[in-house]
Amino acid sequence: MINVGVLGATGAVGQRFVQLLADHPWFHLEALTASERSAGKKFGNVVNWRLDAPFPESIGDIAVTPTTVESVKNCDLVFSALPADIATSIEADIAAAGVAVCSNARSHRMDPIVPLVVPEVNPDHLGLIDVQRDRGRDGFIVTNPNCSTIVLVMALAPLRSFAFRDVRVATMQAISGGGFSGVSAMDIYDNVVPYIGSEEEKMETETLKIMGTFDGAEVQDAPFSVSASCHRVPVVDGHTLAVWVDVENPVDEVKKAYASFKSPFSNLPLQPAKPVEIFDQPDRPQPRLDRNRGRGMTVSVGRIREGLRFVALGHNTIRGAAGASVLNAELIYSKKYL
Ligand SMILES: NC(=O)C1=CN([C@@H]2O[C@H](COP(=O)(O)OP(=O)(O)OC[C@H]3O[C@@H](n4cnc5c(N)ncnc54)[C@H](OP(=O)(O)O)[C@@H]3O)[C@@H](O)[C@H]2O)C=CC1
Numbered sequence: 001m002i003n004v005g006v007l008g009a010t011g012a013v014g015q016r017f018v019q020l021l022a023d024h025p026w027f028h029l030e031a032l033t034a035s036e037r038s039a040g041k042k043f044g045n046v047v048n049w050r051l052d053a054p055f056p057e058s059i060g061d062i063a064v065t066p067t068t069v070e071s072v073k074n075c076d077l078v079f080s081a082l083p084a085d086i087a088t089s090i091e092a093d094i095a096a097a098g099v100a101v102c103s104n105a106r107s108h109r110m111d112p113i114v115p116l117v118v119p120e121v122n123p124d125h126l127g128l129i130d131v132q133r134d135r136g137r138d139g140f141i142v143t144n145p146n147c148s149t150i151v152l153v154m155a156l157a158p159l160r161s162f163a164f165r166d167v168r169v170a171t172m173q174a175i176s177g178g179g180f181s182g183v184s185a186m187d188i189y190d191n192v193v194p195y196i197g198s199e200e201e202k203m204e205t206e207t208l209k210i211m212g213t214f215d216g217a218e219v220q221d222a223p224f225s226v227s228a229s230c231h232r233v234p235v236v237d238g239h240t241l242a243v244w245v246d247v248e249n250p251v252d253e254v255k256k257a258y259a260s261f262k263s264p265f266s267n268l269p270l271q272p273a274k275p276v277e278i279f280d281q282p283d284r285p286q287p288r289l290d291r292n293r294g295r296g297m298t299v300s301v302g303r304i305r306e307g308l309r310f311v312a313l314g315h316n317t318i319r320g321a322a323g324a325s326v327l328n329a330e331l332i333y334s335k336k337y338l
């Protein structure tokens with residue numbers, strides 16, 4: 001078993017990590033960290049468990065520690081669910097101390113030597129781990145994308161052979177994306193908020209890095225543009241995207257491309273049977289009905305129309321955050337980087 005820790009274990013994403021790791025076949029939960037407010041208490045006493053899954057009782061007695069290099073010294077790998085302003089330096093310090101870091105935070109995603117990985121889309125970008133090692137890092141940092149970006153990338157990857165140049169996307173994002181204390185009820189009830197700070201910029205840049213080409217030394221951005229408009233809607237979990245792509249091929253051809261899209265792996269514990277699931281019903285996908293497909297790891301695509309226009313949906317704290325990071329760690333382990 002690989003000893004793992006979760007940084008920011010009490011938060012919205014941290015709890016998802018704990019849920020996914022409690023019974024993991026390869027990873028043993030060794031350390032749970034949070035802020036000084038929570039440190040020193042048993043996880044079961046300090047966490048306000050808010051997931052739609054039972055609390056894993058076997059984890060309840062683990063003592064929460066402060067988020068320091070010392071706290072994770074017995075870990076081979078840590079998962080980071082820290083706020084970005086905290087993550088920047090502590091993730092680098094932990095990697096420098098020889099521990100692998102799989103991070104959800106945006107801090108290092110666009111660093112040219114840090115892989116921004118989605119296993120089904122750009123597993124080869126993990127080669128940047130060797131670049132980090134060549135630069136003297138004992139451990140390494142691997143990141144997963146923003147929660148809306150990953151839904152877009154999973155929906156675009158099957159269309160790669162159509163050589164599109166222009167992607168436009170409008171998002172309808174769940175309130176859990178803002179963290180437990182991120183969006184107030186007064187702001188979101190009976191409302192839509194047409195602004196999520198930096199979200200559009202992240203979708204427009206991260207997508208190009210993930211779908212770019214890696215030559216063994218660096219990643220060249222993909223040769224298309226993304227234009228995004230992001231909106232917060234009163235949904236608890238699940239980000240929905242309306243997408244327009246300049247693909248002129250008939251809808252049947254596009255559906256065939258989706259139907260034949262497979263993961264390049266078959267041995268990763270958290271990978272879904274279908275990375276992308278297609279709907280023909282005119283009113284699907286919907287967040288309440290479809291976000292938990294493939295244990296929250298499947299991206300659903302529907303309303304595929306000429307043009308090309310479609311709707312994509314993914315679970316933002318599972319496929320969009322903790323699940324994405326755990327799947328990256330499984331890939332890293334299976335590729336013997338640990
Ligand atoms: N929610 C989502 O859908 C997504 C979130 N992310 C990213 O994941 C990260 C976590 O987000 P989320 O879980 O929503 O945030 P939350 O606010 O829900 O949780 C934050 C966590 O970090 C801890 N923390 C806060 N301040 C400090 C500090 N000064 N030192 C150490 N630990 C601290 C908190 O501990 P305590 O309980 O003690 O305060 C808590 O465990 C962010 O970077 C976010 O941008 C990425 C993709 C999707």
Ligand SMILES: N[C@@H](CC(=O)OP(=O)(O)O)C(=O)O
Nearest residue numbers: 104105106146147173177178
């Ligand atoms: N901004 C996203 C969640 C998030 O934290 O994204 P990022 O990890 O890119 O900062 C949302 O609100 O839905």
